[in-house]
Amino acid sequence: MTQVLGILVPLLVFSNVLYAFTPTIIRDMARVIMDNYCSPEYLSGLEEAIDAASINEEILGIQDPSILASVLTEGIQKTIQDLRVKVTYEPEYIPVVQPGIPEIPVEQLAAMVKGTVNVEVLEDDIAYLKIQHIIGEEMAQKIGPLLLEHVWSKVLPTSAMILDLRYAVTGEMSGIPYIVSYYTDAEPLIHIDSIQDRPSNTTTELWSMPSLLGKRYGTSKPLIILTSRNTIGVAEDVAYCLQNLKRATIVGENTAGGSVKIDKIKVAETDFYVSVPVAKSINPITGKSWEVKGVTPDVEFSAEDAVEAALTIIKLRAKIPAIVKGAASLVANNYAFESIGADVAEKLEALLEAGEYSMISSNEGLGEKLSADLHKLSADKCLKITEHSPMMLAPDTSPEMLIELIKVSFKTDVFENNIGYLRFDMFGDFNQIPVVAQIIVEQVWNKVVNTDAMIIDLRSNAGGSINPVAGFSSYFFDADKQVVLDNLYERPSDTVKELVTLQELTGRRYGSKKGVAVLTSGATAGAAEEFVHIMKRLGRAMIVGETTAGSCQPPLPLRVGESDMFLSVPTTHSDTAHGPTWEGAGIAPHIPVPAEAALVTAKGILNKHLTGQK
Structure with missing residues (x-):
């Protein structure tokens, strides 16, 4: 703090001597804070800083008491990280004494209520209630019937409410239970807040109220509370309580981070005053306070747009x-x-x-x-909401575009000993477009079909369409005999469908005699797993790598009602009559090795096999 003050002092423009300062004044200010500040655990270092400032000749040499107050305020705020603490010089200040509630005619009280509380019923039966001051217990008892008549009777029948606290800058602590209780049930009683008062060293627990004037809004109808950076004090407490009770959604801006109670305390016999938060709120659910940092909204929006955001949320919830x-x-x-x-x-x-x-x-x-x-x-991780129905390849896609797509979708190579390598990371639904099969044969398959053994790399294959699985599998069996690859149970039709090899294929078969290794990882999923399952179950390939993802047969995207939401639903599984399904469990490899070592391992095994044949 001394360093901060030392930087500020030379920048000040001094006037003639207006006040005579002594170290006692600064120490008295410090004592006010030390004895009254609501969170004494944050005062570490303040006393030492004040002691240093009280013997600093530059500080004591400040000639204007208002400037001294400003310098001390900045130093204290930086030391304890709390902008609520302020030192002021106010020789004309007269402490405000809260008057009792005067006897005001009912007509004037009604006009006052209408002027300070704005209430509307918006479209779709949504209540809008704007409060600028949260009244306390005494006032609530006096004007309660008027509030019921002019405000509450209008909003009570509505289906949802927007409680606007964007402009709420004043309020009474005793009003907190009143407001909160109208949005909770009568039983059981809820401990909604605890107010710790430093000067009296007492803690007051605030509980929901068992009985209220009029009916409660209840716990089931949507409640949106609007906040702004100007929402402060008791209004922040109300918002924080209802937020943590999971009763309200806060929409708008982070609140001011004020206090439930700030006292302006005179420093000894001087005209200096210290404004200091003397009490703090501790929420029984979070164990924390909203003070200083403010209340963080659940949905952040500018204060100006908060009403529209709230309406959107309420309409969604309906x-x-x-x-x-x-x-x-x-x-x-x-x-x-x-x-x-x-x-x-x-x-x-x-x-x-x-x-x-x-x-x-x-x-x-x-x-x-x-x-x-x-x-x-x-x-089942496949059962989930998906953003949209899957995109299909457009029927009018040009041959040139198809060739480029296929080139980037497949990778081929031929290793030593004439071992072919084929990698693709998705089973595309290309069978729906006849020309695609011919392009794949020409651009991909013909590069590996004449090899003596083949490695099919599915380590990064996330699945895709089930449609091409039977056709692709057929290349690894002979044409003279139709093979049942798998039996798939389809739930919507309640039928079992045989997945069989195709008699007619585009291009040449690889046949059933040459060795095949399939590489897998924990990412191998869906349609890729079905292919692995077929090749393993029929003994047609050696599986090398890791157990597959245990995903599902390609799910169907089904629209949820009239919404824009799609639900991805696995509707098919391998028929359990023929043994355990791989869905949910994954497929264990013949040769378990880390995915990154699978290619080298497969090449080594196939090389050894081919060398032994020669």
Whole structure:
């Protein structure tokens, strides 16, 4: 602090001597703070800094008391990191004595209520209530009937509420339980806040109230609280309490970070005063205070745009029950494993009824929540919300574009001993476009079909369409016999479909005699796993690498109700009548090695095999 003051003092323009300062004044100021500041644990170093300042001749030489107050304020604020503490010089200051509530005619009280509280009912039956001052217990008892008549009766029947505290700059601590209680249930009582008062060394617990004037708004209807950087004091406390009770969503700006109580304390017999926060709020849920840092909004928006943001959130929440129930219905009717699908759907709707989706504020948040719950309930990471239906290759894509696409999608090589290498990272739905098959044969397959052994690298293959799997598998079997590759159970049609080798293929077959190694990793998933499963089950390839992802057959994107949301649902699985399925479990390799070592290992095995044949 001394360094800060030393930098500031030479910059000051001194006037004639106006005041005679002594070290006692500065020490008395420090004592006011030390004895009254609400968080004494943050005062470490202040006393030493004040002692140093009280013997600093440059500080004591400041001739203007207002300048001295300003210099001391800046130094103290930087030392304890609290802008609420201020030193002022006010020779004309007269302490404010709070008057009692005067006897005001009912008509004037009604006019006052209408002037300080703005209430509207917006479209879609949404209440808008703007409060600039939070009244205390005494005033609430006096004007409560008027508030019920002119304010509460209008908003109580609505389906959702926007409580606007953007301009709330004053309030009484005793009003906190009143406001909070209207948005909670009568039972059980809730410990909503604790106020620690430093001068009296007391803690006052604030609890929800068992009885109120009029009916409660309740706990089920959406409540959005608007805040701005000007929201301060008791209004911050109300917002923070309701936020942490998970009763309200805060929309707007970070609040001011004020205090529930700031006292202006006279310094000895001088005209200096220290404004110091003497009490602080400690939330029983977080164990923390909103003071100094302010209340962080759940959804950050400029104060000017906060109303529109709140309306968007409320309208979304009105749609959420139908969306969640729609997702549950899709799972129950389409998920590949019927009993699991029914169980997931039932538990998902139970989460909705329990209010688990009541605080969602965006489509993205809804998608993330749904995906997380579906994954948790089903243990299937394929069952999730997807952003859109999958894009298909356009039928009018030019041959030149197809060739370039295929060149970047496939990688081929021929290693020593005439070992072919083929890598692709996605099973594309190219069979729907006949010309594509011919291009793949010419640009890719013909480069490796004449090799003596082949390595198929699926370590980075994330799956794709199931449609080309049977065709690709067919190249590794002979044409004289049709082979059943797998049996797939389709839930929507409740049928088992045989996946068989194709009799007619574009280009030459690799046949069933030459050695094949398939490389896998923990990222090998979906349709790639089905291919690995086929090649392993039929003994057609040696699998080298890591156990595959344990994903699923390519899921179907199904639209959720009338929304723009799609649910990715695995609807097919390998028929369990022919043994355990790989879905959810993955496929273990014949030769387990780290993925990065799989290629070298496979080459070594095939080289040894081919050398032994010569």
